[in-house]
């Protein structure tokens with residue numbers, strides 16, 4: 001046979017599920033609710049090759065069934081965190097179906113924060129998104145990663161970029177005072193599953209943000225390295241962390257033709273192209 005199916009996986013993406021949790025039941029207007037919401041991606045690997053190569057669907061757990069599984073288990077599981085719910089889902093697929101060898105579940109949380117002190121009203125924000133990725137694999141421990149994406153951070157000084165490589169194509173001047181703006185994506189791996197996911201997430205987020213502002217940044221690369229170390233120092237349960245920090249350039253606008261000085265005050269923000277900087281820190 002001239003061709004081989006080198007890799008195959010399938011599942012359902014963007015299954016949007018929300019759950020009202022009612023820790024204390026009471027009258028409708030006073031009962032205190034929690035609202036958790038996520039978009040879930042499911043990817044299954046295993047003995048599905050005949051569906052691709054022979055048109056034999058017998059082994060296929062339909063992507064529609066994958067979708068239904070999310071809602072059924074959202075009912076059965078406490079859905080305390082995206083990490084714990086992701087683990088329930090991933091382990092369900094591997095333990096229920098003999099021919100599924102690996103289930104990857106990725107969750108993006110839509111955060112709802114309580115509106116004033118109302119027991120049943122919330123405000124939402126789509127920017128900073130907590131994430132989780134859980135991989136259950138037959139014969140191996142389940143791997144839980146947690147993270148965040150879309151976390152916008154900026155500082156308006158205490159950042160420069162100088163001394164970088166000189167050659168014929170370099171035009172960027174050295175600077176010792178610039179805007180440092182980025183949209184942080186980070187994900188960290190837990191050593192085992194007996195982790196307080198809420199406390200660990202909070203400690204890592206706080207440590208990364210505190211480190212972002214506690215030094216003069218020589219480059220995005222240096223700050224990424226410092227933030228990664230701070231995250232691991234803040235959470236014994238995390239073994240490694242990957243950060244991605246696009247450089248959201250704010251370029252000094254040339255006001256001279258308009259008869260004005262620009263004393264590091266007026267910038268043009270550009271989306272593209274952007275600097276792309278990533279790194280993984282381990283113990």
Ligand SMILES: O=c1[nH]c(=O)c2[nH]c(=O)[nH]c2[nH]1
Pocket residue numbers: 161172218219220221247275
């Ligand atoms: O912090 C930075 N790192 C770079 O690698 C780089 N390259 C660039 O043009 N500006 C910056 N800034």
